[in-house]
Amino acid sequence: MNAKLKAGTLDLILLAVLESQALYGLEILKEVNTRTQGSFDFKEGSLYPALHRLVKAGWVHSHWQDSTVGGAPRKYYELTDKGAKALLEKKAEWSRFSSALDALVKLGLTQEGWIYGFTS
Amino acid sequence: MASPLDNYIRKATRGLPRDKRLDTASELRVHLNARVQKLLLEGFSKEEAEYLAVEGMGPVEPLNRRFLGHVFTYRTGWVSLAALVLGLGVLWASQTLFVPPTGIELVSTESALPIREMLGKSAAVKITLPRNARFMHRVKKLGNEVKGEKLTDLFSGVDVTDLSSVDFLPDNFKVEVDFNLTASVTQIAKCAEHSSPFYSSYRGNMAFTTYSGWDCIPMPQGHRPDISNLSAFGWSFQERRIFLRRGLSRVFDKVHYKPIEMNTWIPLFLYQPMGMLRNEYAANEETFRPESPEGPITEELNMDPETGLDAETALAPEGAPPSTRSGSLSASMFPPKDWVVYYVMFTEDGCEFTPPKLAAGTPIPTEEEYEQFMEASDEYKNYEKCLDDFPEPPPLPTIQDVGFSDDPLADYSEDDSDWGFPLRLFERRKPAMN
Numbered sequence: 001m002n003a004k005l006k007a008g009t010l011d012l013i014l015l016a017v018l019e020s021q022a023l024y025g026l027e028i029l030k031e032v033n034t035r036t037q038g039s040f041d042f043k044e045g046s047l048y049p050a051l052h053r054l055v056k057a058g059w060v061h062s063h064w065q066d067s068t069v070g071g072a073p074r075k076y077y078e079l080t081d082k083g084a085k086a087l088l089e090k091k092a093e094w095s096r097f098s099s100a101l102d103a104l105v106k107l108g109l110t111q112e113g114w115i116y117g118f119t120s
Numbered sequence: 121m122a123s124p125l126d127n128y129i130r131k132a133t134r135g136l137p138r139d140k141r142l143d144t145a146s147e148l149r150v151h152l153n154a155r156v157q158k159l160l161l162e163g164f165s166k167e168e169a170e171y172l173a174v175e176g177m178g179p180v181e182p183l184n185r186r187f188l189g190h191v192f193t194y195r196t197g198w199v200s201l202a203a204l205v206l207g208l209g210v211l212w213a214s215q216t217l218f219v220p221p222t223g224i225e226l227v228s229t230e231s232a233l234p235i236r237e238m239l240g241k242s243a244a245v246k247i248t249l250p251r252n253a254r255f256m257h258r259v260k261k262l263g264n265e266v267k268g269e270k271l272t273d274l275f276s277g278v279d280v281t282d283l284s285s286v287d288f289l290p291d292n293f294k295v296e297v298d299f300n301l302t303a304s305v306t307q308i309a310k311c312a313e314h315s316s317p318f319y320s321s322y323r324g325n326m327a328f329t330t331y332s333g334w335d336c337i338p339m340p341q342g343h344r345p346d347i348s349n350l351s352a353f354g355w356s357f358q359e360r361r362i363f364l365r366r367g368l369s370r371v372f373d374k375v376h377y378k379p380i381e382m383n384t385w386i387p388l389f390l391y392q393p394m395g396m397l398r399n400e401y402a403a404n405e406e407t408f409r410p411e412s413p414e415g416p417i418t419e420e421l422n423m424d425p426e427t428g429l430d431a432e433t434a435l436a437p438e439g440a441p442p443s444t445r446s447g448s449l450s451a452s453m454f455p456p457k458d459w460v461v462y463y464v465m466f467t468e469d470g471c472e473f474t475p476p477k478l479a480a481g482t483p484i485p486t487e488e489e490y491e492q493f494m495e496a497s498d499e500y501k502n503y504e505k506c507l508d509d510f511p512e513p514p515p516l517p518t519i520q521d522v523g524f525s526d527d528p529l530a531d532y533s534e535d536d537s538d539w540g541f542p543l544r545l546f547e548r549r550k551p552a553m554n
Contacts, residue, residue, distance in 0.1 A: 025151045043178025044155075045132065048147060049186030064146075071154075075147045 010050050011059075012094055013040060015079060015087040018060060022078035025051070051077055059083030124174045125152045131180040135188050144187060152177070220294045222248050223377030224388065245388055247297045247464070250380050255470025256297070259385065259463040259516065385463045385516050463516055471510055473503035 017023065017031045025047055032040050054060040054077075061080050064073045079087065122130070129148050133141040152173045159169035177183070225246045249256075380386065494500045 025147065026154050043176070044151065045148075045177035045180070045183045046186070048144065048151075049183060052144070052187065072150050074150055075143075 009094070010042075011054065012087070012090040014047075014050060014054060015059060015083055015090060018077055018079045019084070019087060022076040024065075024074040024076050028077070054083065057083075057086075059086045124170045125149065125156070128152070128174045128177060128180055132177075132183050133187065134184055140187075148177075220248050220296070221377035222250050222294070222380040224248075224380070224386065225377070247380075248377065249295045249297060249466060250382060251294065252382065252468050253295070253380075253466035255467045255472075257465040257467065257470070257513070259465075380466060382466050382468065383511075383514065385465045385514060387517065388462045388464050461516075465513065469510070471503055471506035473500060 013032060013036075014028065017028055017035070023031060025044075028051075029044055029047060051060065051062070055062050059080060060077050060083050062075055062077050065076050066073050129145045129152070132148060133145045136144060152170075155173035155176060156166070156169040159172050160166065164172065
């Protein structure tokens with residue numbers, strides 16, 4: 001996927017992944033990979049500045065928690081109320097955007113097909 | 121040797137505040153360790169696992185930038201910042217270090233200005249001015265028994281000179297004035313073609329004298345006989361802006377370079393004319409023949425043999441060139457054991473007026489004619505008003521308060537060819553060094 005498009009939607013992706021449960025870094029990556037079927041193959045390091053930015057914005061809360069499977073404690077991230085509202089807004093915004101884009105792209109495809117058919 | 125993980129974490133968290141750095145480093149280490157464990161289980165060696173774990177994180181510098189929230193992880197960013205800081209540092213240093221101190225230094229006559237060659241033998245002082253000095257006022261005071269504090273107030277004339285502005289220059293640029301004293305005999309011999317008379321406006325016991333560049337034609341002070349022009353000394357000055365190099369050589373000279381107080385009379389020279397001029401002319405009472413580029417000028421000197429003052433005359437020699445035909449000389453003769461003190465004062469404000477030049481060959485106006493001519497001028501009226509508003513100058517300090525050295529700095533009693541008369545020059549007494 002185009003890097004700029006990914007960057008523009010990263011907040012939405014992270015908020016959406018954290019919507020149902022608190023997760024730590026690697027789990028977030030796994031969840032994103034699973035839910036997007038590997039389309040979001042962003043570098044792992046870039047996850048953390050993005051999460052820190054969401055914390056700074058007050059959309060996400062972080063806390064250290066002992067690992068359930070042993071090993072070092074992990075830093076979990078969970079959505080705040082403010083983050084939940086932001087997620088709703090971003091979802092609506094994405095819905096409008098994707099609908100508009102769908103309409104545009106589909107119309108373009110139709111026209112392209114018609115012109116192609118006519119000229120052939 | 122640090123592991124790839126440590127290197128990565130260090131670079132990623134560089135520049136963050138301590139708490140945030142430790143928190144972020146812990147989080148990254150947990151992440152990397154988990155990745156390494158997974159890779160080890162997949163059969164990679166520890167070294168390979170650490171390498172791959174770090175690779176999977178992506179480039180570290182963009183990450184660090186995103187953590188920091190600014191651009192200074194870019195090398196160009198730091199280089200630009202360093203260049204800016206360095207530039208500002210150099211600018212600051214160039215403006216504040218090695219500032220030439222203000223001060224007054226009496227210069228040996230033989231090492232005086234290049235202009236000396238034109239004017240003849242002279243004495244000079246180098247005055248490094250305070251930044252806010254815009255006007256230089258000069259007073260010559262003449263009297264007997266100066267060192268006994270019986271200096272009579274025979275002459276208090278103030279010439280005002282507008283100095284160059286240094287407003288737009290850094291602090292360590294200062295104006296330095298080479299103030300040159302010469303004998304009038306030489307000055308008159310080199311008189312410019314278009315000259316203008318002195319003109320004095322009296323305020324209290326001061327005669328404010330207009331400045332006209334080359335003061336070739338002094339006006340007699342007929343209605344104030346107690347205030348006399350003293351044209352046995354001429355003067356000239358050159359000014360220039362000085363900077364670091366000169367400043368460096370003076371920073372440690374605490375004798376000559378110390379703060380010059382504004383609005384305060386500062387004694388510059390103490391002269392002791394030896395009286396031989398008077399004697400010489402008293403003996404001759406004939407002709408005085410200074411050399412000029414156009415040829416000799418004949419001047420007759422008539423002086424009061426009792427006081428030795430206000431000798432004046434003008435005699436245009438037949439067939440003399442126009443530039444010298446209007447020549448006039450008002451010379452003050454010095455009775456033996458007289459002293460002359462030369463003071464300067466610097467102020468921010470001053471009154472300026474340049475009298476109109478007289479065309480070559482113009483007969484010298486009488487004092488009354490000249491006054492009428494001047495008073496018709498708006499510029500002159502403004503000048504008079506300015507003088508009315510100008511604060512009264514402070515009294516001249518006594519010579520004993522200042523203190524001059526007992527030994528003359530220069531002694532011209534043996535060599536009077538350029539000065540026209542022998543004299544001795546004394547320097548201000550140097551302060552005791554603690």
